[in-house]
Amino acid sequence: MSSSDTNGELRVGMVGYAFMGAAHSQAWRTVNRAFDLPVRARMTAVAGRDDAKVRAAAAQLGWERTYTDWRELVAADDIDVVDICTPGDSHCEIALAALAAGKHVLCEKPLANTVEEARAMVAAAETARASGVRSMAGFNYRRVPAVAYLKQLIAGGRLGTVRHVRAVYLQDWIIDPQFPLVWRLQKEKSGSGALGDIGSHIVDLTQYVTGQSITGVSAVTETFIKERPLPSASSGLSAESSTETGQVTVDDAALFLARLSGGAVATYEATRFATGRKNGLRVEVNGSLGSAVFDLERLNELEFYDANRPGAEQGFTRILVTEGEHPYMAAWWPPGHIIGYEHSFTHQMRDFLEAVAVGKDPEPSFADALQVQQVLDAVEKSASAGSGWTTVPE
Amino acid sequence: MSSSDTNGELRVGMVGYAFMGAAHSQAWRTVNRAFDLPVRARMTAVAGRDDAKVRAAAAQLGWERTYTDWRELVAADDIDVVDICTPGDSHCEIALAALAAGKHVLCEKPLANTVEEARAMVAAAETARASGVRSMAGFNYRRVPAVAYLKQLIAGGRLGTVRHVRAVYLQDWIIDPQFPLVWRLQKEKSGSGALGDIGSHIVDLTQYVTGQSITGVSAVTETFIKERPLPSASSGLSAESSTETGQVTVDDAALFLARLSGGAVATYEATRFATGRKNGLRVEVNGSLGSAVFDLERLNELEFYDANRPGAEQGFTRILVTEGEHPYMAAWWPPGHIIGYEHSFTHQMRDFLEAVAVGKDPEPSFADALQVQQVLDAVEKSASAGSGWTTVPE
Amino acid sequence: MSSSDTNGELRVGMVGYAFMGAAHSQAWRTVNRAFDLPVRARMTAVAGRDDAKVRAAAAQLGWERTYTDWRELVAADDIDVVDICTPGDSHCEIALAALAAGKHVLCEKPLANTVEEARAMVAAAETARASGVRSMAGFNYRRVPAVAYLKQLIAGGRLGTVRHVRAVYLQDWIIDPQFPLVWRLQKEKSGSGALGDIGSHIVDLTQYVTGQSITGVSAVTETFIKERPLPSASSGLSAESSTETGQVTVDDAALFLARLSGGAVATYEATRFATGRKNGLRVEVNGSLGSAVFDLERLNELEFYDANRPGAEQGFTRILVTEGEHPYMAAWWPPGHIIGYEHSFTHQMRDFLEAVAVGKDPEPSFADALQVQQVLDAVEKSASAGSGWTTVPE
Amino acid sequence: MSSSDTNGELRVGMVGYAFMGAAHSQAWRTVNRAFDLPVRARMTAVAGRDDAKVRAAAAQLGWERTYTDWRELVAADDIDVVDICTPGDSHCEIALAALAAGKHVLCEKPLANTVEEARAMVAAAETARASGVRSMAGFNYRRVPAVAYLKQLIAGGRLGTVRHVRAVYLQDWIIDPQFPLVWRLQKEKSGSGALGDIGSHIVDLTQYVTGQSITGVSAVTETFIKERPLPSASSGLSAESSTETGQVTVDDAALFLARLSGGAVATYEATRFATGRKNGLRVEVNGSLGSAVFDLERLNELEFYDANRPGAEQGFTRILVTEGEHPYMAAWWPPGHIIGYEHSFTHQMRDFLEAVAVGKDPEPSFADALQVQQVLDAVEKSASAGSGWTTVPE
Incomplete structure (x- = not known):
C-alpha cells in the first residue's frame, strides 16, 4: 500500500x-x-x-x-x-x-x-x-510545541545529566461521590483508572523528553470512593446517574517513585481527586546544567533555568513557545499568539502523514506504547505487593 | 436575501x-x-x-x-x-x-x-x-471566552462602579531598526501605526467589557525609528528588506489618558517597541466591589478579585475559563483543556452566522467601530496639540 | 561634626x-x-x-x-x-x-x-x-535589592536604550466611603493625596533606575469620594470615624504621561482605589536590548528579558534576587531565603551611616527630592489645566 | 522557675x-x-x-x-x-x-x-x-503566617477531607561536585542529608497543617556525588575546599510516598540537587472541598481553591497573607507590605515567650519532633530495604 x-x-x-x-x-x-x-x-x-x-x-x-x-x-x-x-x-x-x-x-x-x-x-x-x-x-x-522543544533542549545537552523528574497529572472531575460509574471507572472497559488514563501520559512524556526509560518503581494506589451510582447512559466524561450503585474497580489515584535508566530519581502522581486541578499535567526536570518546567494548563509556555548564565542573572525563564523557531509553530500565527489543546492532535496527524508519505515509521511506535504499559503494570504490581521495588522488563 | x-x-x-x-x-x-x-x-x-x-x-x-x-x-x-x-x-x-x-x-x-x-x-x-x-x-x-465572561461579571454588577481601567497592547516585532518599511508602517495603507493596529483592540475591548465609552483623551505618540529599509516584497507582518530606505509615517507607540462615560479614569498604551512582549494585551479593571485582569498571552485565564469575600480570603482568583459554564466553551474540550488565539475568530463567525440566521444585527456594528475610530482620531489630535484634553464626539 | x-x-x-x-x-x-x-x-x-x-x-x-x-x-x-x-x-x-x-x-x-x-x-x-x-x-x-540590581543592569547597558517606562502604584485602603478623613486625605497636612504619598515613589524609582529625569507631563487627577466622615482620632493609615463629615481636599488618583530625558515615553498611575491591590507598585522598563519588571508585592524577584539570548530561548527570567551577588543580600540569609519590606529601610540606614562615616553625601539628596517635587507639581498643574503638556523645570 | x-x-x-x-x-x-x-x-x-x-x-x-x-x-x-x-x-x-x-x-x-x-x-x-x-x-x-493560616483553613473544614498532600523541599547548593564535604554532608555530624535537614521541615509542616500524622512510607534515597573535596575550614552552608577528598555519607535526595492517618496519600521529596531551586519548599493539599498551595519562595502568599464558590468563578485565589486578619501580621506593616524568612523565627520566639509566661507547653513539643524523627527513620529503613512499605510507630 x-x-x-x-x-x-x-x-x-x-x-x-x-x-x-x-x-x-x-x-x-x-x-x-x-x-x-x-x-x-x-x-x-x-x-x-x-x-x-x-x-x-x-x-x-x-x-x-x-x-x-x-x-x-x-x-x-x-x-x-x-x-x-x-x-x-x-x-x-x-x-x-x-x-x-x-x-x-x-x-x-x-x-x-x-x-x-x-x-x-x-x-x-x-x-x-x-x-x-x-x-x-x-x-x-509529545506534539505540544513546548514539550517538543524541551526534548530538543535536553537532547542538546542544555540540562546536562538529568537527576530529578517530578511529574503529576492532576484532575478533579470525579470528586463528587454522586458522579456515576462511567466506563472509565470500570476495569473491564478501561484497564485501570487514573493510572492508565492520565498516568500513561506522564510516563510517556517524561521518558520521551529525557530520552531515558523507567527501570523500576515503588507504588501506592488508592480508590477514595469505592461505590458509585450506575450511569443511566454513559458517554465519555460525563453521564446522568441512576439510583442503583456499583463497585468502582479502578484506582482513583496512583503515586509512584521511579528510577530512570540514566540515573535520575523520579516521583509520579496521577489522580482524579485533586480538587481545582482541571488538566494539571506538570513536569519538572532538574539536570546538572539546568532545569525545565512544563504545565499543560499553560501549554504555550516552558520555564527553563540555564545554570550557565551569570550568577546574578540566573532564574527560570518563561519562554513563550509561540515563535517561528519553535517546533510546529511556523505553521500558525504571529509571535505570542497562542495555540490550544487540539493543536497537539493536528501536529500528531502532521507527523503521522509525513511518516507514511515518506515511508518511515512514525513515533511513538506500538513498542514504545508497550513499554509504557509495562511501567503501568509494574506500578500495579508494586502497589499490590506492599510498595516493594518492582523492575520494569526491558 | x-x-x-x-x-x-x-x-x-x-x-x-x-x-x-x-x-x-x-x-x-x-x-x-x-x-x-x-x-x-x-x-x-x-x-x-x-x-x-x-x-x-x-x-x-x-x-x-x-x-x-x-x-x-x-x-x-x-x-x-x-x-x-x-x-x-x-x-x-x-x-x-x-x-x-x-x-x-x-x-x-x-x-x-x-x-x-x-x-x-x-x-x-x-x-x-x-x-x-x-x-x-x-x-x-470580544469573543475570547475570558473577555466575554469579564463582560458578564461587570454587567452583573460583580465589580460595582468601575473606577479604573488600565490597558496596554505591547508587541516588539519592529524593534530591529533593519526591519523593513512594510505596509503597516505606511500611513496611506494603514492609517496609523500601533494606534490603529493594536490600540483599536484595547479601546474596543475596554469599552465593551465596561459598557462605557471613552469621552475624552490626552495623548502622546512617538516614532522611535524614523527611517527604515524599503521592503523588497512586503507581506503582512514580515518581509525582506532592500538597501533603499523610506520614511516611517506612522506612530511606533501611542499612549493616552482617558475618562470613561461612567466616571472611570484610564490609561492606554499601544506599542511595537516593548521588547519581550509578543502579544501583550493586558487589561485591568478596578471597581468599587472587585477587580479583574485579562492577559491575551494567557487568554484562557481571568483573574478576578471579589471584595465581598471574607477579608482573610480575599485575593485575585485565577479562573481557568475553560469550563462548560463559560461563554463558548461548552463547544470545545473537557475542563482545563485550553483553546488558542484562532478560536476567537471561530466564536466571531458563530455569532455572526447566528445573527444573520435569526435576522438580528451582529455586534460590534459599524457604528461601534466608528466610535472606536473617533477615539483614535481624538488621540492623534491631542498628541499633535500638546497633549491637551480632546473630547470624543458622541 | x-x-x-x-x-x-x-x-x-x-x-x-x-x-x-x-x-x-x-x-x-x-x-x-x-x-x-x-x-x-x-x-x-x-x-x-x-x-x-x-x-x-x-x-x-x-x-x-x-x-x-x-x-x-x-x-x-x-x-x-x-x-x-x-x-x-x-x-x-x-x-x-x-x-x-x-x-x-x-x-x-x-x-x-x-x-x-x-x-x-x-x-x-x-x-x-x-x-x-x-x-x-x-x-x-531604591534600597530594595531587586531595584538596586535593576539600576545596575540598566547602567551596565543590558537594556540598551530605554524606550518605555510604565509605572503604577496601586493601593485600595480608602475604597470604603466610610473610611474617615485622616491626615493623609487633607491637603494642608499631606500636600497631596495618592500623588505625593505613593506617586512620588514611582517617580523617584523610575528616574533612579533609568538614570533619566522626567522632562514633561500630561496629567489627570480624580477624587472619587469627595466627602468623608471626620476621624474621631486620626493615627496614620487607620482611624475610627465620627458622624460629622468633611471635604476630601486631595486626589484619590493621579495618572500622567511623561517623557524622559533619554527619549523614553512613560505612563504613571498612583491610586488608592485599585480594589485588591494592597501595595501594588509595579514598574516595567523596555529598552532596545531588553526589558525588566519589578513588583513590590514580590520584592525579592526581578523579571529580566535579555534580547541577546538565542531566539528560541528568549523570555522573561524570574530572578530571585536573594543571592550573595545581589546588592545588600550577602548580609542576610542563604540563597532563596527572602527578605521583607522593612529591609529596604535597614539598607537605607546602612548607606546613610556609611556615607556619614566616610564623609560623602548620601543619595538621594534633598535636591533629588526637590526634582521629584517639581514633577509632582507639574502633574498638578497639567491636571488643573486641561491635561496640557507641562514641562518640569531642570 | x-x-x-x-x-x-x-x-x-x-x-x-x-x-x-x-x-x-x-x-x-x-x-x-x-x-x-x-x-x-x-x-x-x-x-x-x-x-x-x-x-x-x-x-x-x-x-x-x-x-x-x-x-x-x-x-x-x-x-x-x-x-x-x-x-x-x-x-x-x-x-x-x-x-x-x-x-x-x-x-x-x-x-x-x-x-x-x-x-x-x-x-x-x-x-x-x-x-x-x-x-x-x-x-x-509553622510560624510563617501563610502556613499558620492554612492550618486554620483546614482545621475550620474549608478543605473538607484531605485526600492528597504533595510536598517538596528543593535546593541546589551542592550541585557543584567541587563543593566541599561540609558537616551537613557527614552522617556523624548531621544524622542524614537532605532528608533530615529539609525533609524534616516538610514532614512537620504537612502533619501540622493537616492535623494528621504519617502512618507509613515507601522510600528511595540517592547520593549523586559520592566523593567530595575535604573542606579546609567548614562553616555552615559554604566552605573553601582542599585537594583531599572524602566520602559523602548522607543522602543528596530522599523521595517517599506516604499514607496519612486521615486517609490521604502523599508524595514527599527533599533534595539539594534541584538546579535553580534555591529554597523551594512547596506544599499542595487537596481536600474534598478545596485545595491550597504554599511556596516558601513566595511565603507571603497562599493559593486557596474553594470548591463551594459558584462554578464559573472557581479558581486558585492568590491570597496575600499580609493583612491584619492573618496570623501574626497585625504586628507588622500596612496591607501588602511583605515580610521575610526571618520573621518566622520572630513569631516562633513570640509563641515560645508567651507559652513560658503563661505557663503552658509551647508547640511543637519534643514529642512532636520525635515523631518526625520516626518518620525520617522509617524513610531510611524503607530506602535500604527495597522501598518496601514501612510503618511509622505511633
Missing part, C-alpha cells in the same frame, strides 16, 4: 467518535490547511455502534460516510488509515484486524488494557511493517 | 488572504463543526490581486474558487457574505460595494483609515440594514 | 513614631547587626507631641529617651542625626532647624508639601554641607 | 552562632519590639568553642557575654532559657543538661540525629515539665 495509489490522499476511517473522536476529527480537518505535506488526509468514514448517533457525529464532525460495524470500515477498500478512538478494551481487536487488512493504524493511548494485548499488537505491527504498513500510538502531548 | 434561499447555507467570499485571511479561513472551516447553528458557512470564493498567489492560498486554505478582482467576487450571485481581510485603505470601498450589492459584510478592524471613511460605511450599513443586510466589525477579542 | 567624636557612634533622634517611625526604628535597631559598618547607630531619643504616647512608643520601639517638643530634640548636644518621620507639613521646619543645629538629617518622602518648602530645604542642606553636615531623602525603595 | 523572678525578663543563653544563631539572634532582638508580650527576652549569653569567634559573634549579633563551654552557659544562674543552634549531633547532650538544670529549652530541628537520642530528650522534657520547665522544637516554618 502506498499513498501514491490514491492521488496523494490518505483516506482515513475513524472508529469511535466521542471526546477523542472529536479531537481527532478537528485535527484531520485542519492538518493540511496548516501544514504543507506530501499527502492529504481525507475524512472518509467513521464507525460507531449506534446508527443514529454515528450518523449525527459524521454530519457534525465532517466524515463522508458511516458504519455501525468497525469490521466493515476496516475491510473497506477505500480506507488507507484506521484511527482507533474507542475505549481501551477494543483497541487490540481493532488494531489487529486493521493491520491484517494492510491499513496504517493510529491507536489512541493507552495502547491496550493489558500487557498481553499490547504485546500482541506490537507483534502484529512488526509483521505488517514488513509490507510497509505503519502504526503509531497516540501520545499527543 | 435570506439564508433559507440557500438551503441553510451562507456562501462566503473573502477578500484578502494573508494573516487575517488565514485566521478567518480556519474559523469558517471550523465554526459549524464546533457549534450547532441554524445555518452553515460555505467557503465559496477568495479574492486577491495576484492570480497565482490567490490560487495557492485558496488551495491551502480551502476556498472553492478565486478572483483577482474583488469587484467580481462582490458581484457574484452565489456569494451571501463578504468577509473583508485587506489592509485598512481598501475597507471602505469594498464594504460600500458589498453592501450595495446586498451582501452581508464582516469587516476586519480597524473599520477604516479615517473617520470620514468610517462614517460613509456606517451610513451604507444603515441603508442596507433596512433590507435585512447585516454588517459587523471584526473585533475578535 | 564627625562620628569619631562619639566613639564610632551616631546618636539618632527621631521625630514622629507612627508607621514610618516604627519602620525606621526596626531599621536603626538592625542595621549594625546585619552589616559591618565603620559607625554604629544609637537610638538616643524620639519626639512626639503627646507625652504618654511618645513614652509608650519609645518603650515599645527601643528609644532611650523622649521629647514632646522636637525643638528640644534637635537642640540636644548628644544627638548627631535627626530622622524626620512626621507628616509632610512639618518636614521643612524640622529639617531647617536640624541642619542649622549641625545635625545630619534623614527626611522621609515626600521632602515637603510644596516646591517652595523643598527649595528652602535644598538651600539649607547646601549651606550645612559646607560644614560636613549630610542630608538624605527617604526614598527607601 | 518563673518569669516573675526576673522582673518580666527571660534571660536567654544561645549555644551556636552560625546561620541558625544569626537567625535566632535577629528574632530575640526583634520579638518584643513587634509584639506586646507579658515577658521580655534578654540576650544574655552565647556559647561557642572558639573564643575569638564567639566574641566577634556576640558583638555582631548583640549578646551580652560569651562562653567557650556550653556547660558553663547551661549552669549559669542568670540564664532562664537555653536556645540550641548547634549541629544535630550535640542537641541531645545540651538539651539534657539544660533541662536537668531547670532551664527552658528551645532546640533547633531536627531534634536529634537518631530516634534513640530523640527519645531520651522527650523523656527528659517530660520529667522537667513536672517542675514547670518548658521545651520546644524549632520548626520555624
Whole structure:
C-alpha cells in the first residue's frame, strides 16, 4: 500500500467518535490547511455502534460516510488509515484486524488494557511493517510545541545529566461521590483508572523528553470512593446517574517513585481527586546544567533555568513557545499568539502523514506504547505487593 | 436575501488572504463543526490581486474558487457574505460595494483609515440594514471566552462602579531598526501605526467589557525609528528588506489618558517597541466591589478579585475559563483543556452566522467601530496639540 | 561634626513614631547587626507631641529617651542625626532647624508639601554641607535589592536604550466611603493625596533606575469620594470615624504621561482605589536590548528579558534576587531565603551611616527630592489645566 | 522557675552562632519590639568553642557575654532559657543538661540525629515539665503566617477531607561536585542529608497543617556525588575546599510516598540537587472541598481553591497573607507590605515567650519532633530495604 495509489490522499476511517473522536476529527480537518505535506488526509468514514448517533457525529464532525460495524470500515477498500478512538478494551481487536487488512493504524493511548494485548499488537505491527504498513500510538502531548522543544533542549545537552523528574497529572472531575460509574471507572472497559488514563501520559512524556526509560518503581494506589451510582447512559466524561450503585474497580489515584535508566530519581502522581486541578499535567526536570518546567494548563509556555548564565542573572525563564523557531509553530500565527489543546492532535496527524508519505515509521511506535504499559503494570504490581521495588522488563 | 434561499447555507467570499485571511479561513472551516447553528458557512470564493498567489492560498486554505478582482467576487450571485481581510485603505470601498450589492459584510478592524471613511460605511450599513443586510466589525477579542465572561461579571454588577481601567497592547516585532518599511508602517495603507493596529483592540475591548465609552483623551505618540529599509516584497507582518530606505509615517507607540462615560479614569498604551512582549494585551479593571485582569498571552485565564469575600480570603482568583459554564466553551474540550488565539475568530463567525440566521444585527456594528475610530482620531489630535484634553464626539 | 567624636557612634533622634517611625526604628535597631559598618547607630531619643504616647512608643520601639517638643530634640548636644518621620507639613521646619543645629538629617518622602518648602530645604542642606553636615531623602525603595540590581543592569547597558517606562502604584485602603478623613486625605497636612504619598515613589524609582529625569507631563487627577466622615482620632493609615463629615481636599488618583530625558515615553498611575491591590507598585522598563519588571508585592524577584539570548530561548527570567551577588543580600540569609519590606529601610540606614562615616553625601539628596517635587507639581498643574503638556523645570 | 523572678525578663543563653544563631539572634532582638508580650527576652549569653569567634559573634549579633563551654552557659544562674543552634549531633547532650538544670529549652530541628537520642530528650522534657520547665522544637516554618493560616483553613473544614498532600523541599547548593564535604554532608555530624535537614521541615509542616500524622512510607534515597573535596575550614552552608577528598555519607535526595492517618496519600521529596531551586519548599493539599498551595519562595502568599464558590468563578485565589486578619501580621506593616524568612523565627520566639509566661507547653513539643524523627527513620529503613512499605510507630 502506498499513498501514491490514491492521488496523494490518505483516506482515513475513524472508529469511535466521542471526546477523542472529536479531537481527532478537528485535527484531520485542519492538518493540511496548516501544514504543507506530501499527502492529504481525507475524512472518509467513521464507525460507531449506534446508527443514529454515528450518523449525527459524521454530519457534525465532517466524515463522508458511516458504519455501525468497525469490521466493515476496516475491510473497506477505500480506507488507507484506521484511527482507533474507542475505549481501551477494543483497541487490540481493532488494531489487529486493521493491520491484517494492510491499513496504517493510529491507536489512541493507552495502547491496550493489558500487557498481553499490547504485546500482541506490537507483534502484529512488526509483521505488517514488513509490507510497509505503519502504526503509531497516540501520545499527543509529545506534539505540544513546548514539550517538543524541551526534548530538543535536553537532547542538546542544555540540562546536562538529568537527576530529578517530578511529574503529576492532576484532575478533579470525579470528586463528587454522586458522579456515576462511567466506563472509565470500570476495569473491564478501561484497564485501570487514573493510572492508565492520565498516568500513561506522564510516563510517556517524561521518558520521551529525557530520552531515558523507567527501570523500576515503588507504588501506592488508592480508590477514595469505592461505590458509585450506575450511569443511566454513559458517554465519555460525563453521564446522568441512576439510583442503583456499583463497585468502582479502578484506582482513583496512583503515586509512584521511579528510577530512570540514566540515573535520575523520579516521583509520579496521577489522580482524579485533586480538587481545582482541571488538566494539571506538570513536569519538572532538574539536570546538572539546568532545569525545565512544563504545565499543560499553560501549554504555550516552558520555564527553563540555564545554570550557565551569570550568577546574578540566573532564574527560570518563561519562554513563550509561540515563535517561528519553535517546533510546529511556523505553521500558525504571529509571535505570542497562542495555540490550544487540539493543536497537539493536528501536529500528531502532521507527523503521522509525513511518516507514511515518506515511508518511515512514525513515533511513538506500538513498542514504545508497550513499554509504557509495562511501567503501568509494574506500578500495579508494586502497589499490590506492599510498595516493594518492582523492575520494569526491558 | 435570506439564508433559507440557500438551503441553510451562507456562501462566503473573502477578500484578502494573508494573516487575517488565514485566521478567518480556519474559523469558517471550523465554526459549524464546533457549534450547532441554524445555518452553515460555505467557503465559496477568495479574492486577491495576484492570480497565482490567490490560487495557492485558496488551495491551502480551502476556498472553492478565486478572483483577482474583488469587484467580481462582490458581484457574484452565489456569494451571501463578504468577509473583508485587506489592509485598512481598501475597507471602505469594498464594504460600500458589498453592501450595495446586498451582501452581508464582516469587516476586519480597524473599520477604516479615517473617520470620514468610517462614517460613509456606517451610513451604507444603515441603508442596507433596512433590507435585512447585516454588517459587523471584526473585533475578535470580544469573543475570547475570558473577555466575554469579564463582560458578564461587570454587567452583573460583580465589580460595582468601575473606577479604573488600565490597558496596554505591547508587541516588539519592529524593534530591529533593519526591519523593513512594510505596509503597516505606511500611513496611506494603514492609517496609523500601533494606534490603529493594536490600540483599536484595547479601546474596543475596554469599552465593551465596561459598557462605557471613552469621552475624552490626552495623548502622546512617538516614532522611535524614523527611517527604515524599503521592503523588497512586503507581506503582512514580515518581509525582506532592500538597501533603499523610506520614511516611517506612522506612530511606533501611542499612549493616552482617558475618562470613561461612567466616571472611570484610564490609561492606554499601544506599542511595537516593548521588547519581550509578543502579544501583550493586558487589561485591568478596578471597581468599587472587585477587580479583574485579562492577559491575551494567557487568554484562557481571568483573574478576578471579589471584595465581598471574607477579608482573610480575599485575593485575585485565577479562573481557568475553560469550563462548560463559560461563554463558548461548552463547544470545545473537557475542563482545563485550553483553546488558542484562532478560536476567537471561530466564536466571531458563530455569532455572526447566528445573527444573520435569526435576522438580528451582529455586534460590534459599524457604528461601534466608528466610535472606536473617533477615539483614535481624538488621540492623534491631542498628541499633535500638546497633549491637551480632546473630547470624543458622541 | 564627625562620628569619631562619639566613639564610632551616631546618636539618632527621631521625630514622629507612627508607621514610618516604627519602620525606621526596626531599621536603626538592625542595621549594625546585619552589616559591618565603620559607625554604629544609637537610638538616643524620639519626639512626639503627646507625652504618654511618645513614652509608650519609645518603650515599645527601643528609644532611650523622649521629647514632646522636637525643638528640644534637635537642640540636644548628644544627638548627631535627626530622622524626620512626621507628616509632610512639618518636614521643612524640622529639617531647617536640624541642619542649622549641625545635625545630619534623614527626611522621609515626600521632602515637603510644596516646591517652595523643598527649595528652602535644598538651600539649607547646601549651606550645612559646607560644614560636613549630610542630608538624605527617604526614598527607601531604591534600597530594595531587586531595584538596586535593576539600576545596575540598566547602567551596565543590558537594556540598551530605554524606550518605555510604565509605572503604577496601586493601593485600595480608602475604597470604603466610610473610611474617615485622616491626615493623609487633607491637603494642608499631606500636600497631596495618592500623588505625593505613593506617586512620588514611582517617580523617584523610575528616574533612579533609568538614570533619566522626567522632562514633561500630561496629567489627570480624580477624587472619587469627595466627602468623608471626620476621624474621631486620626493615627496614620487607620482611624475610627465620627458622624460629622468633611471635604476630601486631595486626589484619590493621579495618572500622567511623561517623557524622559533619554527619549523614553512613560505612563504613571498612583491610586488608592485599585480594589485588591494592597501595595501594588509595579514598574516595567523596555529598552532596545531588553526589558525588566519589578513588583513590590514580590520584592525579592526581578523579571529580566535579555534580547541577546538565542531566539528560541528568549523570555522573561524570574530572578530571585536573594543571592550573595545581589546588592545588600550577602548580609542576610542563604540563597532563596527572602527578605521583607522593612529591609529596604535597614539598607537605607546602612548607606546613610556609611556615607556619614566616610564623609560623602548620601543619595538621594534633598535636591533629588526637590526634582521629584517639581514633577509632582507639574502633574498638578497639567491636571488643573486641561491635561496640557507641562514641562518640569531642570 | 518563673518569669516573675526576673522582673518580666527571660534571660536567654544561645549555644551556636552560625546561620541558625544569626537567625535566632535577629528574632530575640526583634520579638518584643513587634509584639506586646507579658515577658521580655534578654540576650544574655552565647556559647561557642572558639573564643575569638564567639566574641566577634556576640558583638555582631548583640549578646551580652560569651562562653567557650556550653556547660558553663547551661549552669549559669542568670540564664532562664537555653536556645540550641548547634549541629544535630550535640542537641541531645545540651538539651539534657539544660533541662536537668531547670532551664527552658528551645532546640533547633531536627531534634536529634537518631530516634534513640530523640527519645531520651522527650523523656527528659517530660520529667522537667513536672517542675514547670518548658521545651520546644524549632520548626520555624509553622510560624510563617501563610502556613499558620492554612492550618486554620483546614482545621475550620474549608478543605473538607484531605485526600492528597504533595510536598517538596528543593535546593541546589551542592550541585557543584567541587563543593566541599561540609558537616551537613557527614552522617556523624548531621544524622542524614537532605532528608533530615529539609525533609524534616516538610514532614512537620504537612502533619501540622493537616492535623494528621504519617502512618507509613515507601522510600528511595540517592547520593549523586559520592566523593567530595575535604573542606579546609567548614562553616555552615559554604566552605573553601582542599585537594583531599572524602566520602559523602548522607543522602543528596530522599523521595517517599506516604499514607496519612486521615486517609490521604502523599508524595514527599527533599533534595539539594534541584538546579535553580534555591529554597523551594512547596506544599499542595487537596481536600474534598478545596485545595491550597504554599511556596516558601513566595511565603507571603497562599493559593486557596474553594470548591463551594459558584462554578464559573472557581479558581486558585492568590491570597496575600499580609493583612491584619492573618496570623501574626497585625504586628507588622500596612496591607501588602511583605515580610521575610526571618520573621518566622520572630513569631516562633513570640509563641515560645508567651507559652513560658503563661505557663503552658509551647508547640511543637519534643514529642512532636520525635515523631518526625520516626518518620525520617522509617524513610531510611524503607530506602535500604527495597522501598518496601514501612510503618511509622505511633
